[in-house]
Amino acid sequence: MSTETTNKDILRGGQFLVKETKCEDVFTLEDLNEEQKMMRESTKEFVDRELWAHWERFEKKDYAYTEECMKKAGELGLLSVAVPESYGGMGMGFVSTMLVCDYISGATGSFSTAFGAHTGIGTMPITLYGTEEQKQKYVPKLATGEWFGAYCLTEPGAGSDANSGKTKAVLSEDGKYYSISGQKMWISNAGFCNMFIVFARIEDDKNITGFIVENDPENGISLGDEEKKLGIHSSSTRQVFFNETKVPVENMLSERGNGFKIAMNALNIGRIKLAAACLEAQRRIVNEATKYANERIQFKTPIINFGAIKAKIADMVTNAYVDEAACYRAAKNIEDRIAIREASGNSHQEAELKGVEEYAIECSILKVAVSEHVQHTTDEGIQVFGGMGFSADTPMESAWRDARISRIYEGTNEINRMLSVGMLVKKAMKGHVDLLGPATAVGEELMGIPSFETPDFSELFAEEKDLVARLKKVFLMVAGSAVQKFGPDLDKHQMLLMAASDILIQVYMAESAILRTEKNAKRYGEDSQAAQIAMSKLYLYRAVDIIQQKAKEGIVSFAEGDEQRMMLMGLKRFTKYTNQPNVVALRTQIADKVAADNGYTFD
């Protein structure tokens, strides 16, 4: 790791809200090194050849083809990017891991789910928590695709409430093995995996325990039929039944009762990777929609010339650009944090675990924002195609159905929204992020007289950055007052938490886009970034609208009288534009660029 990285003041997780980030300190897709660019190209080639060209097979529930493609991905090393070299992997950094996850996931949700379940939640619990023996035994096989993994947490009665599972693990009298019995549900890769990560409860323990369980039908393991699903038709999803399955004691992961922690940490990584996995789908849909809109003639005009279609293309492409900015910003923060921990003596395992845990707030933010954007983009993709979009003969229909699952698994978006705010408040209580100081300062500012000076907003993004700083104050004002009012009971006020989370999400996403564009404008010149500047401004404009609405919802619900009036005035002040952007002009500029390029050209 370079000295520069060690000495850099990398923000802690959640600190983006109270500290300014300089554009030079964010990593962007434009910062990829040559090795990463080559990795991206070979991943794209694999996807075009094996997945995109055969997308119909994935719609016809060709589970065997998904497995075959997973094997091929293994042969090309694409399953081993995140696995340390000592266990047969490539040992590449977190950014490269995200990059492969991003570009491999755009063609079909069936493959991306199989890939994510195997490389993420199916493998990571062992690389992060396994003993040396466990890692030597299982990880090399998982890294090459000789074996495939699955992750068994969910049960019929334990979904979001994941620690409430009923699956039992009973120690044998001779103390040599555990006997696992129980029913797991919705298990991705169940139909072809060689190994399960299983969570079960020992006696009446408060928390579940993790185990590595080899898939052996002779050992009390049986599968339900393939689930009939709305989308991801060729991703194997089955129930898994364990009937006194014998698992050697040495296959326990970490310690007894540590399973919930393992499950949650595996999900933290899973969440940011899921966000990455929703990027390439957006790019490909923008490409398809743009090509179609350029070619489709109605009223003697290519439909791309219609403002109604331009607005859709502009919003779709803007979301993809913003999502890239936020995902790679967070990925590099995680990579740097891991490097810093390793440099200070942590093992790679420990460093990776803590590095990702540090940014769990950002992981939840990204999971929600990007999964909702891909849903919107696929929906608008259908609309651009009109009737043809509704036809199963075009890729829009399956993309729309495939996108839907991302809002449900890896923790539903409701759970992740609550987690993002809940974790931030906890971090503040522990003193890891100082929210109290800035929140008090906002309170004082509300009582003071506003400045009537006209600021100098002549520099690129001067007004937008000032606005982002004020949007952060909106969060501090609303969430700070809610914490004061409800204290430890805040988690009972879910509607407020949802609103606060939406403010947090919009701030992070809008700021990430502005920083990415500012960095690129400085090094490549503003003219070369004209469309990116427009996208950053458009996203911020939309973010301000959402924040105004969500903050108002909160304020009028928990504050009354003078307090309410003061906060509403504060909201007006904190969300005020001095120069309102011309939104129609921005959308037109963005759509015209995409139309001229006949697709997405910003990555």
Ligand SMILES: Cc1cc2nc3c(=O)[nH]c(=O)nc-3n(C[C@H](O)[C@H](O)[C@H](O)COP(=O)(O)OP(=O)(O)OC[C@H]3O[C@@H](n4cnc5c(N)ncnc54)[C@H](O)[C@@H]3O)c2cc1C
């Ligand atoms: C295709 C597919 C693949 C999957 N793959 C796997 C896998 O490989 N391994 C695995 O272990 N699991 C897997 N899952 C399970 C998935 O993680 C769960 O479906 C998800 O966590 C939600 O749990 P649930 O379905 O029981 O919904 P529930 O928890 O019953 O939730 C139903 C609704 O209630 C909301 N809700 C629940 N609790 C609260 C609360 N406290 N406050 C507010 N709202 C709440 C939810 O947000 C949701 O909207 C998969 C699911 C699907 C559909």
